[in-house]
Amino acid sequence: MSYFEKLDPEMDEYLENHGSKEPEILAKLRKETYQKILNPHMLSGYQQGRLLTILSKIIAPKNILEIGTFTGYATLCLAEGLAADGKIITLDVNEDIAYLPQKYFEESSYSSQIDFKIGNALDFVRKNKEIFDLVFIDADKENYVEYFNLLKPNIKSGGVLLFDNVLWYGKVLEENPDLESTRNIKELNAMIANDTDFENVILPLRDGLSIVRKR
Numbered sequence: 001m002s003y004f005e006k007l008d009p010e011m012d013e014y015l016e017n018h019g020s021k022e023p024e025i026l027a028k029l030r031k032e033t034y035q036k037i038l039n040p041h042m043l044s045g046y047q048q049g050r051l052l053t054i055l056s057k058i059i060a061p062k063n064i065l066e067i068g069t070f071t072g073y074a075t076l077c078l079a080e081g082l083a084a085d086g087k088i089i090t091l092d093v094n095e096d097i098a099y100l101p102q103k104y105f106e107e108s109s110y111s112s113q114i115d116f117k118i119g120n121a122l123d124f125v126r127k128n129k130e131i132f133d134l135v136f137i138d139a140d141k142e143n144y145v146e147y148f149n150l151l152k153p154n155i156k157s158g159g160v161l162l163f164d165n166v167l168w169y170g171k172v173l174e175e176n177p178d179l180e181s182t183r184n185i186k187e188l189n190a191m192i193a194n195d196t197d198f199e200n201v202i203l204p205l206r207d208g209l210s211i212v213r214k215r
């Protein structure tokens with residue numbers, strides 16, 4: 001859900017009408033997600049999706065990693081920017097809904113470039129030796145710090161990490177948070193801001209998107 005969708009639906013509509021059109025396949029996928037899947041708002045949606053596409057097109061990555069496929073909306077947005085010989089690995093632990101992204105990946109023009117793996121992303125990242133030029137992390141918030149620490153050496157210089165939900169619905173302002181997820185996101189945000197190997201900015205888009213570039 002976009003920030004303005006709740007705050008000012010009219011402005012939200014204006015934003016959607018004055019940005020590039022969402023490809024038809026994504027509109028279809030968004031609709032089917034809202035019809036059939038629990039917690040459909042987890043999907044990136046129009047604004048964040050178009051931002052992911054533009055960033056991906058600027059970077060023109062050869063190797064993308066996405067942690068948290070859900071129904072594949074962001075995967076297809078990121079895939080739009082892939083280099084001709086590029087690929088995207090996308091991981092999700094939930095096999096019950098895997099049929100849906102699978103169907104849309106096959107229908108898309110990126111089917112041969114998408115490697116959809118079912119399983120725990122932490123296990124994958126712990127064993128991974130590949131170098132990525134773009135990583136989108138949008139899954140278990142309790143493990144964001146571990147994802148960052150594990151992936152740091154596997155990001156190309158000039159490569160970009162994107163962390164979603166880094167404002168955690170405002171909970172990052174709590175001084176002594178009860179939730180482990182809040183504590184982890186707060187630790188991550190502080191770590192990134194103080195890490196001289198990276199530069200970053202947090203966009204207040206939806207629930208906060210941290211754009212983190214390796215120097």
Ligand SMILES: C[S@@+](CC[C@H](N)C(=O)[O-])C[C@H]1O[C@@H](n2cnc3c(N)ncnc32)[C@H](O)[C@@H]1O
Binds near residue numbers: 068070075092094139
């Ligand atoms: C917010 S949704 C992802 C939304 C998607 N990136 C998009 O923009 O449309 C989070 C997903 O992360 C998955 N997930 C949570 N913990 C995970 C883990 N440890 N490994 C892999 N996937 C995980 C959940 O099953 C869920 O589908």
